Amino acid sequence: MTHQAMNAPATEYLARPEGRIAYDVDGSGPLVVLIPGMGDLLAGYRFLRPALVAAGYRVATTDLRGHGDSDATFSTFGDLESAADIVALIEHLGGPAVLVGNSMGAGVAVCVAADRPELVNGLVLVGPFVRDGKVNALMRILMRAAMAPMWAAATWKSYSPRLYAGRTPVDFEHYLGTVIASLRRPGYAKAFSRTTRVSHAPSQERIPSVDARTLVVMGALDPDFPEPRAEAEWIASALNGEVVMIDDAGHYPQSQQPETVGAAIVSFLAPLSLHG
16 A cells, blocks of 8 residues: 555545556545546645545545556556546545546546536646646657656656645655655556656647636646746636635645645635535
8 A cells, every 4th residue: 555654544446447546535525536646646635635524525535547556557548537537436436526636637627527517516726737738849758768667766756856846745755755666566657657648638628618616726836837827827717717826835735835725725615515
């Protein structure tokens, strides 16, 4: 188990056609599903989950296919594939749900909201990738080489600390070690490598079809975007949503500034009348 040391609830598994998706559930009340990003674990929400449980929600946190405690046996990876996994999880747990997605998880959440709107009460998109960035052909080739299975764990260990620009989580070294250890298990570096090659075009194409109320949470220092505020405002405008910028945080504000992010999400959830 890759995340039990993080004081997580017991791991459960959802059978899918090519493998199992790992998830855990804590609390009672309306359902909120937390979706991590590429290269991250469900324990990336280790600080946010307790705040949502304390606010009266049933919180399910899941590992993406090929990540963490989910199986690495899947043959395809991407926003649509993971969206199908999330749809199956919501149906299994009894939805609808509010979806909280970080990074690639945000693109996944958008696909679910567009394709199965009856399952989604709202969206919280954190450091969201809902469209492809502008990368020239040479950079794309270099990135593919760096993220090849034999180098993937070492590359991610070197690169991922940069994504935590700003405040560092108190347990960062331990958590990063857990992430890298999970990548070094047989089959997982290959799954991660294939995930790094996905396109977010399916998410962008579906944005006009999304009606769910949306909150965009962006770290002011997020190095994945040339202008984090501009990207957040573009997404919010496209989805008729609102923006909360998180100071002193990069790509993972939910673990860098969990108190601020938790308060913003709980405030966003309140008007949705989920308890009624």
